Amino acid sequence: MKPLLLLLCVFFTLQAAAQTTLSGTVKDAKSRPVAGASVSLKDSYDGATTDSTGSFSFTTSERGAHLLTVSAIGYKTGEKQLNLAGSQAPIAIVLKEAITELSAVVISAGSFEASDRKKGTVLSAIDIATTASGEGDVTGALKTLPGAQQVGESEGLFVRGGTAAETKTFIDGTLVNNFFFSSVPNVAQRSRFSPFIFKGTVFSTGGYSALYGQALSSALILESIDLPEETSATVGISAIGLSGGYQQLAKNKKWSWGGNYSYSDLRPAFAVIKQRQDFFKMPIFHNADANFRIKTSATGMLKYYGYFNWSDLGFTTNSLDTLGFNDLFRLRNENTYHNLSYREVLGHGWKVNIGTSFTYNRDTAVMALANGKQQEVLVQGMEYKNMGWNNRSRFFNSKLVFEKKLRGLSALRMGAEYNRSEEEPQFTLYNGDKLGGAITDGLTAAFAEADMYLTNNLAAKMGARAEHSSLLQRTNWAPRLSLAYKVGTNGQASLAYGQFYQNPETRYLNGPSSLLFAKATHYIAQYQRIASDRTLRLEVFYKDYDNLVKTRTEQTRGMAISNGGFGYAKGFEAFWRDKKTVRNLDYWISYSFLDTKRDFLDYPTSIQPNFAARHTASVVMKRFVTAWKTGFNAAYNFSSPRPFFFIAPNGAGHTKFVDRGETPPYHNVSFSLNYLPNLGKANAQKFTVLVLSVSNVFGFDQEYGRRYSFNGQRFEPILPPSRRFIFIGAFISFGVDRSQEVINSNL
Numbered sequence: 001m002k003p004l005l006l007l008l009c010v011f012f013t014l015q016a017a018a019q020t021t022l023s024g025t026v027k028d029a030k031s032r033p034v035a036g037a038s039v040s041l042k043d044s045y046d047g048a049t050t051d052s053t054g055s056f057s058f059t060t061s062e063r064g065a066h067l068l069t070v071s072a073i074g075y076k077t078g079e080k081q082l083n084l085a086g087s088q089a090p091i092a093i094v095l096k097e098a099i100t101e102l103s104a105v106v107i108s109a110g111s112f113e114a115s116d117r118k119k120g121t122v123l124s125a126i127d128i129a130t131t132a133s134g135e136g137d138v139t140g141a142l143k144t145l146p147g148a149q150q151v152g153e154s155e156g157l158f159v160r161g162g163t164a165a166e167t168k169t170f171i172d173g174t175l176v177n178n179f180f181f182s183s184v185p186n187v188a189q190r191s192r193f194s195p196f197i198f199k200g201t202v203f204s205t206g207g208y209s210a211l212y213g214q215a216l217s218s219a220l221i222l223e224s225i226d227l228p229e230e231t232s233a234t235v236g237i238s239a240i241g242l243s244g245g246y247q248q249l250a251k252n253k254k255w256s257w258g259g260n261y262s263y264s265d266l267r268p269a270f271a272v273i274k275q276r277q278d279f280f281k282m283p284i285f286h287n288a289d290a291n292f293r294i295k296t297s298a299t300g301m302l303k304y305y306g307y308f309n310w311s312d313l314g315f316t317t318n319s320l321d322t323l324g325f326n327d328l329f330r331l332r333n334e335n336t337y338h339n340l341s342y343r344e345v346l347g348h349g350w351k352v353n354i355g356t357s358f359t360y361n362r363d364t365a366v367m368a369l370a371n372g373k374q375q376e377v378l379v380q381g382m383e384y385k386n387m388g389w390n391n392r393s394r395f396f397n398s399k400l401v402f403e404k405k406l407r408g409l410s411a412l413r414m415g416a417e418y419n420r421s422e423e424e425p426q427f428t429l430y431n432g433d434k435l436g437g438a439i440t441d442g443l444t445a446a447f448a449e450a451d452m453y454l455t456n457n458l459a460a461k462m463g464a465r466a467e468h469s470s471l472l473q474r475t476n477w478a479p480r481l482s483l484a485y486k487v488g489t490n491g492q493a494s495l496a497y498g499q500f501y502q503n504p505e506t507r508y509l510n511g512p513s514s515l516l517f518a519k520a521t522h523y524i525a526q527y528q529r530i531a532s533d534r535t536l537r538l539e540v541f542y543k544d545y546d547n548l549v550k551t552r553t554e555q556t557r558g559m560a561i562s563n564g565g566f567g568y569a570k571g572f573e574a575f576w577r578d579k580k581t582v583r584n585l586d587y588w589i590s591y592s593f594l595d596t597k598r599d600f601l602d603y604p605t606s607i608q609p610n611f612a613a614r615h616t617a618s619v620v621m622k623r624f625v626t627a628w629k630t631g632f633n634a635a636y637n638f639s640s641p642r643p644f645f646f647i648a649p650n651g652a653g654h655t656k657f658v659d660r661g662e663t664p665p666y667h668n669v670s671f672s673l674n675y676l677p678n679l680g681k682a683n684a685q686k687f688t689v690l691v692l693s694v695s696n697v698f699g700f701d702q703e704y705g706r707r708y709s710f711n712g713q714r715f716e717p718i719l720p721p722s723r724r725f726i727f728i729g730a731f732i733s734f735g736v737d738r739s740q741e742v743i744n745s746n747l
Contacts, residue, residue, distance in 0.1 A: 019059045019060065019061050020059065020060055020061075020062075020063075020084050020086065020087070020088055021057065021058070021059050021087075021088070022041075022056075022057070022058055022059070022060060022068070022082075022088055022091065023055070023056065023057035023058075023088075023090055023091070024055070024056060024090045024091030024092055024093060025050075025053070025054045025055050025056070025090070025091075025092055025093070026039065026050050026054045026056065026070055026072070026078075026093045026094075026095060027054055027092070027093070027094055027095070028075065028094070028095055028096075028097065029094060029095075029096060029097065029455075033050070033052070033053050033054025033055075034050060034054050034072050034075065034095055035050055035051065035052045035053075035054060036049060036050060036072060036073075037049065037050040037054070037056075037070055037071065037072035037075075037095070038070070038071050038072065039056045039058070039068065039069075039070050039093075040068070040069055041060060041062055041066045041067070041068060041069075041082075042066065042067040042068070042069050043066075044060065044062055044066070046058060046059070046060035046061075046062065050072075060084065062084055063084050063085065064083065064084060064085070065081065065082070065083055065084075066081075066082050066083075066084055067079055067080070067081055067082070068080045068081075068082050068091065068093075070093045070095060072095060074097065074098055074456075075095040075096065075097055075098050076095065076096045076097070076098045078093050078094070078095045078096075080093060097455050097456050097457075098408070098456075130622070130631070130633055130672070130674065131144055131620055131633070131635060132620070132633040132634050132635040132670040132671055132672045132693065133618070133620070133635035133637055133668060133670040133695065134635075135190075135670075135693065135695060135725075135727070136195065137190045137191055137195075138191050138193065138195045138198070138201070138220075138222075139156075139157050139180075139190075139191050139220070140190070141195075142157065142203050142220070143157075143618070143637070144588070144590060144618040144620050144635060144637065145203060145205075145575065145590055145618075146205070146537075146539070146573035146574065146575050146590045146591065146592045146616075147159050147160050147205035147206075147218075147573055147592055148205075148592075148616075149611060149612060149613060149616060149639070150613070150616060150637055150638075150639040150666050150668070151164075151188065151611050151704070152188050152666075152702065152704045152720060153186045153187070153188060153704040153705060153718045154183070154186075154188055154611075155180040155181065155183060155188050155189035155190070156180060157218060157220065158611050158612070159205050159206075159217045159218035160205055160206060160217055160218070160541065160543060160569050160571065160594065160596075161217070161543065161567070161568075161569030161571075161594055161596030161598070161609070161612050162216055162217025162218060162520075162543075162569070163217075163609075163611065164611075165502075165505055166215060166216040166217035166218065166502065166520075167215060167217055167218040167219070167220060168212070168214055168215035168218075168219055168220070169219075169220040169221075169222065170212055170219065170220070170221045170222065171193075171222045171223075171224060171305075171339055171357070172222075172223060172224055172303065172305075172339055172341040172355050173211070173341065173353060173355040173399050173401065174339060174341070174355040174356065174357040174397045174398070174399050175214065175357070175395075175397045175419060176337065176357065176359070177359045177361070177393070177395040177421070178192070178335055178337070178359055178361045178393075178395075179191055179192060179193070179220075180192065181309075181311065181333070182311075182331060182333045182335075182361075182363050184313070184329070184331060185317075185329055185707075186704075186707060186718045187277075187721055192287075192307065192309060192335065192337075193222075193307065194260075197224055197225060197289075197291075197305065198222045198223060198224055198225065199223055199224065199225040199226070200222070200223035201220070201221070201222055201223075202219075202220075202221040202222075203218075203220055203221075204218060204219045204220075204221065205217075205218050205541075205573075206218065206496070206498075206522045206524055206541055206543065207480070207482060207496030207497070207498050207522045207524045208221075208480075208498070209449060209461070209463065209480070210447045210448070210449045210463030210464055210465040210478070210480045211401065211413065211415070211447055211449060211463075211465075213417070213445055213447075213465050213467055213478070213500070213501070213502075214419070214443070214467075214501070214502050214503065215500065215502060216500050216501075216502045216518055216519075216520040216545070217500075217520065217543070224303060224305055224339075224341075226293060226295075226301055226303070227249060227253060227254075227255075227256050227293050227295065228247045228249050228256055228258070229249075230249055231247060231248050231249045232246075232247050232733055232734060233245065233246045233247075233733070233734040234246075234260070234731065234732065234733045234734070235731070235732045235734075236262070236729060236730070236731045236732075237729060237730050238691075238727065238728060238729030238730070239268050239269055239727070239728050239729070240264050240265060240266055240268060240269050240727075241262060241263050241264035241265055241285075242262065242263050243260065243261065243262035243263070244260070244261060244262075245258065245259065245260030245261070246258055246259060246260075253295075254294070254295040255292070255293065255294045255295065256291075256292065256293050257290075257291065257292040257293075258290070258291050258292075259288065259289060259290040259291070260287075260288065260289050261286075261287070261288045262285075262286075262287045262288075263284075263285070263286055263287075264283075264284070264285040264287075265282065265283075265284050265285075266282055266283045266284075267282040269725075269726075270282060273722045273724070273725060273726065274722060275315075275721045275722055276317075276719060276720075276721055276722070277315035277316070277317055277721060278315055278316045278317070278326070278374070279313070279314065279315040280314050280315065280316065280374045281312060281313055281314030281315070281330060282313070283311065283312075283313040284311065284312050284313070285309065285310075285311045286308075286309065286310045286311070287307075287308070287309050288307075288308045288309075289305065289306060289307045289308070290304075290305075290306045291303070291304060291305045291306070292304050296342075296344065297344065299344060299345035300342070300343065300344035300345070301342070301343050301344075302340075302341075302342045303339075303340070303341050303342075304338070304339070304340050305338070305339045306336070306337070306338045306339075307335075307336065307337040307338075308335075308336050309333065309334070309335040309336070310332075310333070310334055310335075311331075311332070311333045312331070312332045312333075313330070313331055314328070314329065314330035314331070314366075315328075315329060315330075316328045316329070316370050316374050317329075319369060319385075320707070320708065320709035320714045320715065320716065321382060321385065321709045321710050321714075322369055322379055322382050322385070325369050325370065325371060325377070325379065326369070326370045326371070326372070326374065327367070327368075327369065327370070327385070328366065328367065328368045328369065328370035328374065328376060329365070329366070329367055330365065330366045331363060331364070331365045332363075332364045332365075333361070333362070333363055333364075334360075334361070334362045335359070335360070335361045335362075336359070336360050337357065337358070337359045338357060338358045338359075339355070339356075339357040340355070340356050340357070341353070341354065341355040341356075342354045342355075349404055349405035349406070350402065350403070350404050350405075351402070351403040351404075351405075352400075352401070352402055352403075353399075353400075353401040353403070353415075354399070354400055354401075355397075355398070355399045356396075356397065356398040356399070357395075357396070357397045357398075358394070358395070358396050358397075359393075359394070359395040360392075360393070360394050361391075361392070361393045362390075362391070362392045362393075363389065363390070363391045364388075364389070364390050365388065365389040365390075366387075366388050366389075367385065367386070367387055367388075367389070368385060368386040368387075369382060369385045369386060378430060383429075383430045383431075384429075384430075386429075386430040387427055387428060387429055387430060388427070388428040389425070389426070389427055389428075390425075390426045390428070391423065391424065391425045391426070392423070392424045393421070393422065393423040393424070394421070394422045394423075395419070395420070395421050395422075396418075396419070396420045396421075397417070397418070397419045397420075398417065398418050399415065399416075399417045399418075400415045400416055400417075401413055401414070401415035402414055402415055408453050409451065409453045409459075410450070410451055410452050410453050411450070411451045412448070412449075412450045412451075413447075413448070413449045413450070413451075413463075414447065414448040414449070415446070415447060415448075416444070416445065416446045416447075417443075417444070417445040417446075417447070418442070418443070418444055418445075419442075419443040419445075420440075420441070420442050420443075421439075421440065421441050421443075421506075422438065422439075422440050423438070423439045423440075423506050424436070424437075424438045424439075425437075425439075425506070425507070436510075437510060439471070439506055439509050439510065440470075440471065441469055441470055441471035441472075441503065442469075442470040442471075443467060443468070443469050443470075443503070444467070444468045444470075445465060445466065445467040445468075446465070446466050447463065447464065447465040447466070448463060448464060449461065449462065449463030449464075449480075450462050450463065456486065457485060457486040458483075458484070458485050458486070459483070459484045460481070460482065460483050460484075461480075461481070461482040461483075462480075462481050463479075463480045463481075464477065464478065464479045464480065465477075465478045465480070466478070467501060467517075469503060469517070471503070471509065472503065472514075472515060472516065472517065474516060474517055476501040476517050476519075478498065478499040478500060478501055479497075479498070479499060480496075480497070480498035480499070481496070481497045481498070482494065482495065482496040482497075483495045483496075487527070488529075489531070490529050490530055490531035491527065491528065491529040492527070492528055492529075493525075493526070493527050494524075494525070494526040494527075494528070495524065495525055495526075496522065496523075496524040496526075497521075497522065497523055497524075498521070498522050499519065499520075499521050499522075500519070500520045500521075500522065501517040501518065501519055502517060502518050502520075503517060503518075504518060504549050504560065504563075505549075508549050508551065508559070508560035509560070510559070513560055513561050513562055515549065515560060515562075515563055516547045516563040517547060518545070518546075518547050518548050518549065518563070519545070519546045519547050520543055520544065520545050520546075521543070521544045521546075522541065522542075522543050523541065523542045523543075524539060524540070524541045525539070525540050525541075526538065526539040526540075527539075532580055533578070533579035533580040534576075534577065534578050534579070534580055534581075535575070535576070535577040535578075535588075536575070536576055537573075537574070537575040537576075538572075538573070538574050539572070539573045539574075540570075540571070540572050540573075541569075541570065541571060541573075542568070542569075542570040543568065543569040543570065544568055545565070545566055545567035545568060545569075545598060545600075546566055547563040547565070547566075548563065548564075548565025548566060548567060548598065548599075548600035549562075549563060549565055549600060549601065550562045550563070550564045550565045550599075550600060550601065550602075551601050551602050552601070552602035552647075552649070552655060565598065565599055565600030565601070565603075566598065566599055566600075566606075567596065567597055567598025567599060567600060567606065568596065568597060568598070569594065569595070569596035569612075570594075570595050570596070571592060571593045571594040571595055571596075572592075572593045573590070573591065573592045573593070574589075574590065574591045574592075575588065575589070575590045575591075576588060576589045576590075577589075584623055584624070584625075585621065585622075585623050586621070586622045586623070587619065587620060587621040587622070588618075588619075588620050589617070589618070589619050589620075590617065590618045591615075591616070591617045592615070592616045592617070593614065593615060594612055594613065594614055594615075594616070595614065596608060596609065596612050597609075602647045602655050603647065603655070604647060604650075604654060604655040604656055604657065607643070607645075608643050609643075610642060610643050610644050610645065610705055611642070612642065613639040613640045613641065613642045613666075614640050615638075615639070615640035616637075616638065616639045616640070617637075617638045617639075618635065618636065618637050618638070619635065619636045620633075620634075620635045621633070621634045621635070629675060629676045629677065630673060630674065630675045630676070631673070631674035631675075631676075632673060633671070633672045633673075633674070634669070634670065634671050634672075635668075635669070635670045635671075636667075636668070636669050636670075637666070637667070637668040637670075638665065638666065638667055638668075639665065639666035640665055640666075641662035641663050641664060641665055642662065642663050642666075642704075642705065643660070643661070643662055643663075644659075644660070644661055644662070644663060644705040644706045645657050645658075645659060645660040645661075646658045646659040646660075646706075646708045646712035646715070648711070648712055658711075658712035658713075659706070659708070659712055659715060661706075663703045663704065663705055663717075664701065664703055666702055666703075667700040667702070668695065668696050668700065668702065669696065669697045669698050669700075670693065670694065670695045670696070670697065671693070671694050671697050672691065672692065672693035672694070673690075673691070673692045673693075674689055674690070674691055675689070675690040675691075676688065676689060676690075677690065688730065688731070688732045688733075689730070689731045690729075690730050691727065691728070691729045691730070691731065692726075692727070692728055693726070693727045694724060694725075694726050694727075695724055695725045695726075696720075696723060696724040696725075697724065699723050699724055702719065702720050703717045703718065703719060704717075704718040704719070704720075705717070705718045706718060
């Protein structure tokens with residue numbers, strides 16, 4: 001027995017002597033301990049987990065060269081080569097932070113993103129469609145965000161002191177022309193496209209990516225949906241029209257096709273809601289669209305979307321130039337838009353996006369003096385009031401973007417773009433004489449941009465864009481830079497700088513002077529915090545304008561004479577969204593302060609433009625009551641007074657103010673109800689929404705400025721077509737039940 005005990009003692013002594021104790025600490029790059037890190041020898045079962053101080057200790061019987069691996073959530077795996085041959089000194093491991101989409105800072109200065117797949121989302125897609133004051137219009141909902149103006153007499157997005165023409169829209173990467181219905185005097189027009197065809201929206205109020213150009217102030221970037229969830233059909237019935245659609249999804253869910261048609265006739269609505277215009281041709285709209293989508297591979301997608309529209313309207317208003325007569329306006333519009341896009345992962349970290357679009361638009365308008373029977377008449381001395389306008393335009397855009405994924409979330413994008421525009425404006429005077437001529441431009445662009453994620457806390461976007469216009473015979477080069485730094489757990493600070501160029505509007509290109517690109521330089525600083533269903537954004541900006549178009553002397557009235565215009569816009573914006581404080585209530589508040597002046601067009605001096613207010617604000621509230629199957633939505637919009645003025649030649653080759661003042665403050669309260677009668681039915685294959693919406697519920701007096709006689713001596717306020725508007729409709733979807741989606745999104 002004693003020899004056996006002695007042998008066992010010798011064995012365990014030798015075994016203990018053969019074991020090595022490994023100990024040390026695991027810290028991050030800022031010397032902070034990493035708790036819960038897994039430490040082990042590769043290809044062995046020996047290891048340990050770090051404690052709250054980042055310390056670890058374990059023993060191993062392994063000998064020779066081995067690799068020590070350390071892993072922890074949020075960090076890159078660390079490795080250290082060891083030679084196990086006896087006692088080991090304490091080991092110090094430093095882990096580098098892993099850059100991931102969930103924890104990395106988001107570059108967001110100057111932009112609001114609305115999509116269902118990004119953590120920086122401020123508004124979801126369904127928010128855009130159901131904002132009470134938006135009336136189902138993409139841009140109507142965006143007017144509740146900071147930076148956008150409450151302009152009601154003209155279509156478009158007026159952003160941070162910029163004109164509507166300074167905001168451009170892109171669908172699936174390519175530029176969209178005629179995004180809004182054609183202009184009608186002193187009446188704002190809606191955007192042409194339904195919000196339900198888009199899955200993502202980025203509203204950039206400044207400092208946007210180098211992938212986009214030809215927009216001095218703002219970019220609205222829309223991404224269309226891919227494959228539908230299921231085969232489905234939709235039917236819509238309202239007081240002003242009918243609509244229907246069908247989407248067919250293949251059984252293998254690799255392709256789909258579909259189409260929609262809607263007919264709108266405003267006669268029933270205008271019979272109940274009196275309009276300030278006297279319509280002799282009630283507005284009629286025919287809209288149709290078609291699409292197909294093909295999943296070309298596990299990572300590839302080919303998408304086509306086509307849109308067709310035909311509309312007709314005509315009305316008269318009392319004439320300020322010829323008392324006792326009316327100003328007649330009639331407009332027929334034909335518009336078609338086609339977009340084809342393709343994306344694919346090429347391998348080795350490369351992706352490609354290809355897009356092309358084509359737009360054809362024809363406006364046929366008549367402007368004339370009319371008698372009380374709405375018949376055209378010629379009045380001596382006022383013959384200039386009678387003319388016809390026929391404008392045909394074709395726009396072609398193509399874009400190629402390559403993207404290379406670098407380490408972590410870092411990426412490099414580069415590509416080229418070509419945009420060709422052909423416009424044929426033609427005026428027919430009262431005596432049959434015709435004026436006008438074709439205007440053609442080919443704009444070629446090249447761009448490059450890099451997203452550089454140095455850590456989860458620090459990221460940069462650096463890019464540049466170059467453009468050449470065949471019409472202007474000019475080339476520009478525009479650098480752009482954005483930085484973002486994480487502040488605390490849920491906050492971040494961002495900076496953005498960029499130069500932006502844009503061709504002069506077509507109506508100024510037939511003047512006597514050779515023009516340049518207009519230029520704007522943006523400077524933006526932002527703080528954003530998103531946590532616990534609450535979002536806070538604070539932003540300050542400065543925008544410097546140069547080379548703006550100047551028009552109008554006594555000899556060249558209305559024509560561009562130079563690029564001598566200039567201006568600035570600066571201000572402060574705040575946005576707060578809260579889904580948590582009040583149970584079952586989702587609301588957001590936005591406020592903008594804008595200080596802007598510009599000297600452009602026929603302005604006699606540098607002044608605040610008539611489309612810009614110093615203060616704008618919105619409050620939007622949403623609540624869905626499940627027991628009642630009803631969503632309640634309300635919105636309040638405010639704008640401080642805007643200037644109005646009439647400018648005329650002063651007889652010395654310059655201009656002067658004939659009249660000048662300010663509008664009253666703008667107030668608007670809108671309300672909508674969304675009732676889901678079939679909510680809660682098991683295995684429902686039909687989803688119905690009944691909608692009631694009312695704009696300007698309290699009937700506030702809303703004035704957008706003044707319209708003037710030719711000499712400016714007579715005027716009257718520009719008012720909305722009606723004091724309020726009421727919409728009642730029912731929308732039925734067969735095949736896809738979206739009840740739970742509606743509830744979760746707080747419709």
